[in-house]
Amino acid sequence: MDHNLSESTTGPALLDDLTDPQRRAVTTTEGPMLVLAAAGSGKTRVITRRVAYLIQQAGVAPWSVLAITFTNKATGEMRDRVAQLLTERQAGAVTIRTFHSLCARLLREYAERTGLPSGYSIYDTADQKRLMQGVLKELDISAANFTPATLLGSISNAKNELQTAEEYAARATDFYQKIVARVYVRYERALKQNQAVDFDDLLLLVARLVREDEAVRQDLQQRFEYVLIDEYQDTNHAQFVIAHAIAGGHGNICVVGDPDQAIYGWRGANINNILDFEEHYPNATVIALGQNYRSTPEILAAADGLIRHNAQRPHKDLWTENGGGEAVRVVKHEDEEREARAVLDWFAELRGAGMTWGQMVIFYRVNALSRVLEEALMERAIPYQIARGTAFYQRQEVKDALGYLRVLVNEADDVALLRIINTPTRGLGNTTIAQIQAHAQANGLTMWDALKRAGDLVGLTARARNAAAKFVSMFDGWKQKLEGAGGTLIAAEQGVRDVIDMVLRDSGLDAHYRKLDEKNEHTEEGKAANLGELVTAAQRFDLEYGEAEATLEQRVLDYLESVSLVSDVDGVVDSEGSVTLMTLHAAKGLEYPAVAMIGVEEGLLPHARSRDSASEMEEERRLCFVGMTRAQQHLLLTHTRYRTARGQRERTIASPFLRELPADGIVEEDQSDGIDGGGWSDGIGERDEAFAPSWGRRRPTAVGPAPGGGGAEGGAGGSGVGSGTGGGGLPVGCMVRHPQFGLGDVISVSGTGSNARAKVRFMNVGVKTLVLEYARLERVTG
DNA sequence: GCTGGATATGTTTTT
């Protein structure tokens, strides 16, 4: 590694391959700055270089820089790039985090000022629902009229606007709001009792802290002299408050974003944060990046033509000097299965032309659409990865395991406690639990404390008392181990992994799911295998864990925090030989040489739920725009004539967005069996002829042979790419490497979709069943 | 106290 030698000469290199506006955005280090960056105009490049420039050229200490990214994946990438530009050490000292992870950390750091213990729990939506159900029962509100989800949504909106329960109550006018107000108050109380926060609280509590606590604010202002925020168009009010409080003193805040890529309005993001930036900072330097370096002119023209239909939008020029490519294709298929096969046919062609699977991606509006794709991919043994990182941590068995961990570090977490108290069954059933809860309530105790005193509870059977005592002492034993030697970690090889191992074993959870798996061998998926993956993942966490000084308990807290804050896209790896599948939302900020967007249909891409709101329709259009602008060279949009949803095969209508694409540079095909000539193409005449891109057009050159007509499909099934059968590109008999278990042979492959599993005989540890989606199995050849 | 079958009921996107 020679970056140390070139400290002085890398200066220009930081700027060499930047355009003038990009360079200005990097080198204007002082004061507020707004970078309005169009899609693919290099904003990620700019923000990364800017971090490096601040440190290397402006002499700013790495630890004085705060960079906010949208996902953990983006965090990792930024850190890697900064490390390449500077040194590992310097990159490691910069605070690069998502808003949520920054806030989680700050809450722990300033715990005593917020009244929250440092071991607080973070509730995900499932936990929130459980808690809300309890609240509704207490208030005697029927969940039939007001579902927990709806109420939580309203509360979430209020929290995003930093409205406390009391403030909300004060403003509640109509019947529904008054209900929400009552529920909100109780819900907050319940959270507090559980020493827990929800996702919104992470932001809200920090926003309130920096707003109201002068000392904390000043502390942070001094600590972070330069603030940079990526994807600023999707920040909400709480995030706005936090960012501007931290940057308040020095005003060194650089925000980067694209209003056309604002796609999170539905969860409280406020596009006005970026649109009004100049009002907040009249002296802001504003830099527009309009030149796109990512896509072919054809792709850009199509995307630009679409986004121009948004009325609520400042005028923006989007242009490129990239060479011409092929036309964007819009293809209609008979149904989702033919659609999936045709997309894979296309991918196979591209691969034949020299591309790798890793350069191809499929986007869809809703997760449910991934299933057919997965089945088709497995059928052809094409390796794929799916961006659904959070799904793993929501699985029953995984939540159970984490529940034990949560109770271990936070006794007050009743949601977790109730989850695991009788899982596996240990004689603490509903009646016992109800009595313990009643006792706790009557005496102002936490449920845990009541459980500890279960021996004094006259109403309980001796059997139940026994079970309770055993349960409590199990935790006591764990705690002793966790706190061994005064809470400090003695042996370096002891990590979260070992804690989870211990808990799974002692609690009987592992055995419980093992037994269950055996019983349902043919129907259910291997839950014990998932627990195994959890252990492996924890081991990975331990390996990457940076804080050498931390106690074991500290580690567990950090681990729980990290699993609470994973984002769907986090697990996606680049440059791997597999096709990637993800939702359009997860696609933000990424780029791929070949992009297929499926299900571009009325009710799906403008989603049915956005139908009667103009602003939501515009957000749907932006979502479509984001998807299209991820493509570098090849872009395919598909829709079907029939689609099966909820078991019902229904006629579909092409997305109105397709009609909004400029006619030029687009090739449409109808590969359905329909004799009606393909609905939407009737509307061609209505399309915008007026659209005239300034960079000229090329005659569209259709890519290769179209996956020719309906008839060809039958044969396509047999044209499996790669060898053998089975899922995800793992033929039976091939050799694989597992990060923990080492080398092994694939004995069998079963299941489909996210349930795809492989039985592998490992050289050292014997036969294991692994979930392909999560086990990072690497195929070893030769 | 536990299990499994019956029944209703689907929020699309996610930190």
Next chain:
DNA sequence: CATATCCAGC
């Protein structure tokens, strides 16, 4: 179709 919750029977 698929999951989540409820209730009856063991």
